[in-house]
Amino acid sequence: MQNTVYSTRNLEIYYGNDQIIKGIDMDIDEKQVTAIIGPSGCGKSTFLKTLNRMIDIVPNSKVVGEIKYREQDIYHEKANVVTLRQQVGMVFQKPNPFPKSIFENIAFGPRIHGIKDRAKLNEIVEKSLKSGALWDEVKDKLNSSAFSLSGGQQQRLCIARALAVEPDVLLMDEPCSALDPIATAKVEDLITKLKDKYTIIIVTHNMQQAARISQKTAFFLSGHVIEYGETSQMFTKPKNQKTEDYITGRFG
Amino acid sequence: MQNTVYSTRNLEIYYGNDQIIKGIDMDIDEKQVTAIIGPSGCGKSTFLKTLNRMIDIVPNSKVVGEIKYREQDIYHEKANVVTLRQQVGMVFQKPNPFPKSIFENIAFGPRIHGIKDRAKLNEIVEKSLKSGALWDEVKDKLNSSAFSLSGGQQQRLCIARALAVEPDVLLMDEPCSALDPIATAKVEDLITKLKDKYTIIIVTHNMQQAARISQKTAFFLSGHVIEYGETSQMFTKPKNQKTEDYITGRFG
Amino acid sequence: MTKAQKSQFIAFGFLSLIAMFTFVILLAILFYVLSRGLSMISLEFLLEHPRKMGSEGGIYPAIIGTVYLVATTLAIATPLGVGTAILMNEYLQDGPLKRTIRFATEALSGIPSIIFGLFGFAFFVILLKPITGGWSIISGALTGVTMILPVIIRASEEALKNVPNSLREGSLALGTTRWYTIKKIVLPIAFPGILTSLILSIGRVVGETAAFILTLGGTLLLPRNIFDGSRTLALHLYMVAMETGNMDVAFGTGAVLIFLVLFINFTTGFLLKRLVKKFS
Amino acid sequence: MAMTSVLALGLISFFVFREGMPIFTKYGLSSFIFGTTWNPTNQIYGIFPMIVGSILLTIVALVIGAPMGIAVAVFLTEIAPKKVGQFFRPAIDLLAGIPSVIYGLFGMVVVRQFISEFTRNHLGSTLPANYQTGYSILAGGIILSIMILPTIINISEDAIRSIPKEYKEGALALGASKWQTIYKVVVPAAKSGIITSIILGMGRALGETMAVIMVVGNTVLIPELGWKGLFSPVRSMTGNIAIEMGYAGPEHRQALFATGIVLFIFIMILNSVTTVIAKRGNAR
């Protein structure tokens, strides 16, 4: 039995008056990949953003209910969102490197957390890029702009950037949807490697991707979790008719 | 044997210096649905836009090679693009009704092609909305803004609008990707009905959709047509390994 | 040609004609002012003091007055304007406060400059005379600040808005504070846009007359500090033209002003281009 | 700090109203606004001629400037090749950047002179003498129309550019010509932005001071009805303030601040209209 990293209870999320997430109870386990699937607009991104409170920056958003991250209520008034986000890294749909050099992109996080020593920074950058499976491709041009990289490289850079602050969890919102097949394969490989050390929660539109890389899958529909369980089981014998309809492509 | 509506030879398309379509020879048959599938960025939309020369409005685009529509070279210097676009209607990914009433949306095309008589317009509007499977839903509010319709209704409105100028071919670029399952189902039904009178070429991301509604499927990858043939055959026994990888979701 | 093509041909021809006409008007104004003014411009004209109420001599004090006024106005308006823009775009959520500020900013930007002049006269010149020295550069500058504040706020906000949200998210998701994200990511990217807004507002100050005629005093003497009265080039042009009727000096001053505006526009154009390049 | 603009607006309103209100209470609002005599020496304050003057100048400026501005905006967004656009942009920025006194000077020396000669030579017998000086609504309107062009062009251009390209694609794909697409889809869809540009141009024309003083003659006079009125000299509200402010005795000065209040209210009305239009535009 694995440790639970996140557990949500009666989680409801609103944008203004629209209720997007309509009561979700979900426990997410440590050191494995949890995939979230579901048709467009069902609330996958919204749910994900709530786990590291990135949703705070969405105007008029409101979160009701409970989310515990490692036993801590992250919406408790004393909760520290900066620390939370350091522990819970995030990778976005479109690669979003800063308009700085490759080196500075990776060093950005460690710097804010107080690391100034150049040797130490060098070490972190190398380590993170290696963990991000990008080191070999960029080691000779660390000072070039991050924009000079291809889309897939940029995405791995963003993953490496998130790893540089030594997170515990990685949230990924369709990290491959802007990538070509080859880049996608590389990122998938990377994710599979990372799950030994990190807890990964990934939103994807690509059912096959979910099947390939995740251990558990949650199927979202209109703000509800319709089905949540072992990936292998869900893709072979879904319990719910809607799940089956969705994964066989009858809609979405 | 059916008539060929389009045939392309050595078709190459460039945006600036980027070659997007890298030599396509393809014959498209009359009165059936031809689906184009392939991963994001492979050039599906670009190819489609070339068939009614909508690509002309993309700055720096260049088309090389030959496209014949019903034996006419559409890129011939004497070719009339206005007539071409009247014969080859187009439906876009996002429903794009004009900010006018439902009636005016449908009447727009006939009007610009010179029909002024109100009775005649009424008749066309009714007929087109019926063909677009929307008449029953909107017949009592023809003067309301098109924006008051739901997404799926808007998309059917756009289809009806295209039908109002009595086209021969309908090009559709992911017409359901912004729609929910129920609206998708309605549009798919509509497409199936329309294929008796019109030649339909549809780009889709949804493999199941292609399987459900098309008779022929072309698989595009990086500007090439990897495989093109009977849909039934392609989804059951693809000839090419890449096609198989793609339709079984190994990438994309 | 079909009917549609024919009407397109006529319409496009007509529109192009009007556009050309507009262009010609601009050229005509430029050409006229420069052709009458250029011959006046010489080193003496630029560096000498005026005599006979400006109808003789040069325009040196007006140049210096303009520089003083612009510098003072910007020194006060920049922190206020950029600060407000940061607050509006990065911190405030929609609410009464933001709406009030937005309303005030928009209302200010619509108010005619003569009203700013009336206000500046009643408030800075008369009421605050012990502090501002009455008609003075500081009175003019404070009046100018109220005028250009909306320009700076709006353009800076625009610059901040153009910073892709994904970069803010990227930074915040690494566990940074908002201010750190603004300082390290947002402001550096928005900088050219903000700079552009400042230069635009220089143009506004340089070109303004109605507000300054009531607040600067309009003396021909060289200002020594910001508590002295002064006149700007635009004010000088107006006063020379209206009080002395010496059109040559007026056009000479006009030509100098046009060069100034050209310089300002060139610089903004350059900055904007850099901005665009950065994002493409 | 962010409250500076709120503070500034508050102070401005407060001062202008405080200084101007006594006139209303003393002589009555309607006699101030509808009075046709302006004779501060004898304590008669009626600004109706100035209100009429401001409105007429604005109308003439719009009649000339709005169609031109919109035409240029359409030309630049939809017709002109990129190269031509690159030529135009700096030209329009320059037009916007030229100080108003230069327009005034040009108007006074060139436009006024031209109109004066034209009236002398062609309309000498039909127009009264003070309509033949060139100091006129027409001169003011022409200069103002040039001055508001950049506002109208830039804002209309933005409005047209921000039309979703889907509309255009939709129309073109139905076989509409470029021009049909422009006038049947693009311009109607950009309507609220275009109207906003006109109203902002209106505000600019109404608020312009120095250039107007230099070319309109500043006579306190209600122009004749009809085309002849075009050649009449007038005084604008802004001109009234700027010309007489320096000279004014206590009550006279209050009357000028009161003129400011009226102008202020005009502008505020225009501003709210733009806000409403912008809101409606966004709501779509």
Added chain:
Amino acid sequence: LLTGCGSEDESPGETLSGTITMAGSTSVQPLSEELATAFMQIHKDARLEVSGGGSGGGIKAAQEGAADIGASSRSLKDDEKGVVAYTIAIDGIAVVVHPENDISNMSLEDITKIFLGEITNWSEVGGEDVDIVVVSREEGSGTRGAFDEIVLNNEDLASTAIIQNSTGSVREAVSNDINAIGYVSIGGLNNSVKPVKVDNVEPTTATIQSGAYSIARPFIYLTTEGKEKSALTQAFIDFVLSQEGQSIVSENGYVPVK
């Protein structure tokens, strides 16, 4: 930058420094400029800022203390209190027409009628058959005040008159219009316009001094009553009224008062 904004801080006997501001009449302004320039040549540290605004503004500025010295180009009215007045010169108001206008002499009565709008055609006063364009100054102008009083007996100016707000712009308007008539300070004359004789008397310093030319008025400096003048202000007024100052007055075409 934060230095010397007041003039109160001088003690007499030291070299004069500080700033005084003068505002008001645009007719007095050119003379004030000359006087100030001469004064500043003697007192290098002094700064005399001269601005316009018009007589009404000058009087007001002196009353309120907005300026150290106000300037007016007409005598004070009975209700204009709270100021100390120093007459520094006498100036004539010349009636001017376009240089190509044939008329060079007019009766005062005709001039009155023209400005009242009772005569509207040049032929009525012996010129060509064209309408007259009347150019006047704005409310609050000292020149206008004096002209209205002397020529129009305070009756209302023709409502069709073009209004210009400074001596220079009246001159400009008349010089641009062959049918125009206007009036300006004689110190403000130049050859772009032609002064006419009034009842056969030419407007010159001599005829004004002798009283033969009747359209004349004083130039007045005003200071705030009951407020002690700064040493600099006092020194400047003393200078203006001195031999040296008055010779500058006559050099510039005005009638000295001493």
